Amino acid sequence: MNDHRFAIFDTEIGRCGIAWARRGINAVQLPMSSEDKTRARIRQRYGNIAEALPPRDVQSAIEGIVELLAGKPNDLSEVVLDLDGVPEFNRGVYDIARTIPPGKTLTYGDIAKRLGGVELSRDVGQALGRNPCPIVVPCHRVLAAGGKPGGFSANGGVSTKLKMLAIEGAVVNHTPNLFD
Missing domain, CATH: 3.30.160.70 (Methylated DNA-protein cysteine methyltransferase domain)
Structure with a gap:
C-alpha cells in the first residue's frame, strides 16, 4: 500500500x-x-x-x-498536490495561499476574512504551521498584522522565512533584534 x-x-x-x-x-x-x-x-x-x-x-x-x-518568479501553480488526510479548513487556507504570487504577501487576517471572518486568523496560522508542502503552498508569504513576519515553523524559523521573502523581493515590516 x-x-x-x-x-x-x-x-x-x-x-x-x-x-x-x-x-x-x-x-x-x-x-x-x-x-x-x-x-x-x-x-x-x-x-x-x-x-x-x-x-x-x-x-x-x-x-x-x-x-x-534562485529568485525566478515561479508560482508553482502547476504542481499537483495530494493532500488526502489534510483537514478541509487547512486545504482552504492552502488554496488561498497558493494564489499569492512570488514577491507578494497576504496576512493571516486577509486569509481568515476570505474563509469567513478575521476571528479565524489564529486557525489560519495553525493551518499554515502544519503545512506539509512549504514553498509549493507558500506559507512564507503569509504575514502577521502590520506586515510583520509572524512565525515560521521550519528550521531556522523567521530568519528562513525572511530569507525566502527576500529572494522573492517581498517587502516585510521587520526590524531585526538581538534574538533574530
Whole structure:
C-alpha cells in the first residue's frame, strides 16, 4: 500500500526534500541543519519510505522550487498536490495561499476574512504551521498584522522565512533584534 517515495535536492537555501505518491506531492521538507536530518524528518512523517529518482512531474516540481529559490518568479501553480488526510479548513487556507504570487504577501487576517471572518486568523496560522508542502503552498508569504513576519515553523524559523521573502523581493515590516 505504501507507494510513497522521496528525493533530496539542492536549492539556494540548502538541501530540501520532496515526498510523493501516485496522486501527487505529499510533502516538501525545507532544509534541516544537515541532509541526514532532512531525510530523517521525512521518514519521521512517512515511515521508512524509499528514496527514489523522481518521476517527470515531481522532477518538474523540483525544478520549479529550485528556480523560485534562485529568485525566478515561479508560482508553482502547476504542481499537483495530494493532500488526502489534510483537514478541509487547512486545504482552504492552502488554496488561498497558493494564489499569492512570488514577491507578494497576504496576512493571516486577509486569509481568515476570505474563509469567513478575521476571528479565524489564529486557525489560519495553525493551518499554515502544519503545512506539509512549504514553498509549493507558500506559507512564507503569509504575514502577521502590520506586515510583520509572524512565525515560521521550519528550521531556522523567521530568519528562513525572511530569507525566502527576500529572494522573492517581498517587502516585510521587520526590524531585526538581538534574538533574530
